[in-house]
Amino acid sequence: MKFLYCLPLITIVLACQPTAESPENLISNPFLIPLNEPIDYAKTTAEDLEEYTLLTLSEAAKDIESIKAVESPSFDNVFAAMDAANNKMTKASNNCFMLYWVSPDSLTRVTGLSGYKKIDSLFTVIYSDKGLFNQMLSFSNSIDYENLEDYKKNLVDDIIDGLRRSGVNLDEDQLIEYKRLTQKINDLTSRYSNNMNTSNELLELDEAGAEGLPENFKETYSFGEGKYQVPVINATNGPVMKNASLEATRKAYYVKFNNRAADKNLDILDTLVQKRYELAQLMGHDTYAEYNLTPKMAKNPETVWEFINDLVEKTTEKAKMDLALLDKARAKDVSQPNAVLDPWDVSYYKNELLKTEYNVDSEKIREYLSMDDCLEGMFTLYQNLLGLEFRKVENGSVWYEEVEMYEVFEEGHLKGRFYLDLFPRPNKESWFYGVPLVDGRLMKDGYEVPISMLLGNFTRPTETLPSLLSHGELSTLFHEFGHIVDGMSYGGDFAIQANSKSDFSEAMSQIFENWIWDYETLSTFAMHYKTGEVLPKELFDNMVRAKNITSGLSAINSLRRCIYDLNLYDLYDPNSKIPTDDIWKKIDKELGLMDAFVDGTHPQSSWIHINTHPVYMYGYLWSDVYAQDMFSVFEENGLQDQATGMRYRKLILANGTQRDVVEAVEEFLGRPSNNEAYMRGLGLE
The missing domain is CATH 1.10.1370.40 (Neurolysin; domain 3)
Incomplete structure (x- = not known):
């Protein structure tokens, strides 16, 4: 395989794929449309999707070869051209993956996943192409680069950084290993997602087991007189865990929900974490989190750990108060003063407190x-x-x-x-x-x-x-x-x-x-x-x-997942592997609040983020700090104030990465950002 990396890119693509038909022969393909015309999705077939994928691969490879052939690299003939080729591939990749996720046709789903993998493989080849990289470096060292507008200069820097992060500086043997690892990781994530989405768990209940469930809910999942079949999916989780009066029902649902695809995905996750670690090592990083965080706002694991630990410190006391409140509600309900609150009880007793102490019934709402x-x-x-x-x-x-x-x-x-x-x-x-x-x-x-x-x-x-x-x-x-x-x-x-x-x-x-x-x-x-x-x-x-009745516990539960994510991808030690179940126990002991992990369950087997979005969970809290700070401007100016909304749209939503996000936020706020609004939102002023 080594010799392939010395061949022109178009040769690689065409040698690995069936020959794509010419555009003239594909005029009826619903994916090939004029600018801004909608795709005729109702008429698309698996064959159309495959043809579209192959044509995209062929055209994108030719585009890249053209960039590599230019004699005088410029912004337009290298970076704007790269954006055009990247855009072409991204549109096809997005459609392939979207149809893999949503198509009712099994052949289209299979073809979509296959097409996504083929395009992803070409992305890997392109972003590690030394000839392309040299063209980019040549321009970045020119006076023309220095004279670029800021957003264009940012584009140049980001694309070059993307190539560096994709192995372009590796030697030939290392590059082969990089491509092998990325292919393996993509295969593993696809298998994990497919197993999760096809688990099809059901909880069968009789009338006694369904006690407390809303009548509308029972009607939806009735399959005979006094019998119910509840699919164990995200849409049913809240109604069951908040309302089922019988503890056995809550526990049975909880165990099934947190065991989806465990028979297949636990082993996949173990291998996935290992391969991501190997990739990070190959790229010169100590951990995958370090490699993954480089292009993000946080930059490094130390910043993320500091952010998380600070929030743990600030929310733990409120979480203890929240747990005491729930413990008291459970003890009263079961007439046992020392009753232990189990994880499947949390949502139920919070809902009971909402109804009895605050007159808030989520099902009535x-x-x-x-x-x-x-x-x-x-x-x-x-x-x-x-x-x-x-x-x-x-x-x-x-x-x-x-x-x-x-x-x-x-x-x-x-x-x-x-x-x-x-x-x-x-x-x-x-x-x-x-x-x-x-x-x-x-x-x-x-x-x-x-x-x-x-x-x-x-x-x-x-x-x-x-x-x-x-x-x-x-x-x-x-x-x-x-x-x-x-x-x-x-x-x-x-x-x-x-x-x-x-x-x-x-x-x-x-x-x-x-x-x-x-x-x-x-x-x-x-x-x-x-x-x-x-x-x-x-x-x-x-x-x-009642909004903040368990805000501390909710924050800790989010932080618990952030810590788990980082344990997988920043604390992984190949010489002393910790079973992924034991990580939950370790975290619960460190937090010192409750034993939230239930033996015999494996929530990590159906958790999409650690599969396709590793080192991402902290981002929800990191982002929320910015979100609440920016919302304070609307609170000052009026929640329906269109002038503020338009300013928000132009400065923040429309930005992307055209300018530094911190600068954009500070311009919108009129000051540096802080976490005061976020803490107020938790009731922790």
């Missing part, structure tokens, strides 16, 4: 939050605040009949497009995501508008009930749609700069969760699905009073 009303209210907020217009495309061509398609406009001009795929179905990815499909970019014949998809797994409607959301699920909806408008807001010249630093990207979604805690906003769409009654102000005020 759900009746005021139908999906259709929530979407309408959410769209209205985002449109008014950000100066955008969303138009539903009737009879839009989509990959599944429930999926909805929208176009985004600003002052009559097409700004973007998004799809909503909101409900679970067999073999669909089981988490919640704002998924980018196309990043905005200036093209020769116009501006290519961004396209995104909101992938959700909310409770689906039935013949007698609309989809009803909990307030927490409404927060998830607002959060994920925040990713959508982030994508729609970008209008920069280059697609590579469309997305922000990954440990800041959640901030631009988290900030919008705050509006569902504003009665003026919530009351515009929170109406009872039967009567049309607006959510009572008294009930909302009770919700606000």
Whole structure:
């Protein structure tokens, strides 16, 4: 295989793949469309996807060879051309992976995954191409580089850094090993995700076992008189764990939920962690976390550990108070003064306290939050605040009949497009995501508008009930749609700069969760699905009073996952491997709050982040500090103030990596950022 790396890139691609048909013969392929025309997803086939993938591979390889052949490297013929080739590959890769996640057709899913892997392999080849790298270095050492506008200079620096991080400076044998490891890691992550999404666990209950579950929920999962089959998925987790009166039901569900795909994924995770460690070592880093964090805001593991440990210190006392409150509720319920609170009890007794002490019933609140009303209210907020217009495309061509398609406009001009795929179905990815499909970019014949998809797994409607959301699920909806408008807001010249630093990207979604805690906003769409009654102000005020009832414990639970993530990827020792179950026990002992790990369960076997987003969990808290600080500007100026919203959109959402994110945030705030608003939000002023 060594000789391949000396051959031209186009030779490598064409030697490894069946010959792609010429564009003339692919004119009917629904993926090959004019600028800003929507893909006819309803007519796409696995064969179309494969042809599209092969054509993309061939064209992108030719593009890179052309860049390498230029005699006088310039910004336009190297870096702008690189952005164009990268954009072409990214669009195909995104479509392949999206259809692998959501297509109801098994052959399309298989083809999508295969296509994604092929394109990813070409990315690996390109980003470790020494000829391409030399062209880039040649330009970066020129006077023309020094005279570039800042955002173009940032693009040059980021692309060159990307190549360095992808092994371009390795020798031939090391480069072969780099490519072998990245291929192995990609295979492992795909297998892990597939196992997780196809686990299909069910909990069968009789009437006694279903005691306490909402009648609407029971109706949805009834399969005979007094019998229920509850799928163990994200959409059912909250309703069961918060409401099942019988402890045996909560425990049975908890064990099943935290054992999804454990028979296959525990071994995969062990190998995945090891291979990522080997990759980091090959790249000259002590740990995978060190390698992974280099391009992020945090920069290094020491900064992340300091951030996490500081939050642990600040939230532990509140968490102890929260646990004492829950222990007391459980002891009273079971009439045992020394009763031990188990992990499957936490959500239930928190919900009991909400109902008995604060008069807040999450299932009653759900009746005021139908999906259709929530979407309408959410769209209205985002449109008014950000100066955008969303138009539903009737009879839009989509990959599944429930999926909805929208176009985004600003002052009559097409700004973007998004799809909503909101409900679970067999073999669909089981988490919640704002998924980018196309990043905005200036093209020769116009501006290519961004396209995104909101992938959700909310409770689906039935013949007698609309989809009803909990307030927490409404927060998830607002959060994920925040990713959508982030994508729609970008209008920069280059697609590579469309997305922000990954440990800041959640901030631009988290900030919008705050509006569902504003009665003026919530009351515009929170109406009872039967009567049309607006959510009572008294009930909302009770919700606000109870907002931080277990804020310390919730923070610690998030930090516990951050610490686990870092244990896997920063503390891994190949000579003294710790079983991944034992890491949970180690962390619980260090935190000193409760034994949250349950023997016989393996939550790490169905946790998407440690699989496809390693060293990412801290980013949710890191981002949230920025999110709450930026929200304080809206609190000062008015939550419906469009001038502030437009300024936020232009400075933050539209930025990507065109300018330093800290500078952009400080300009929006008018001062350096701090964590005061975040701590207030936890009730820890």
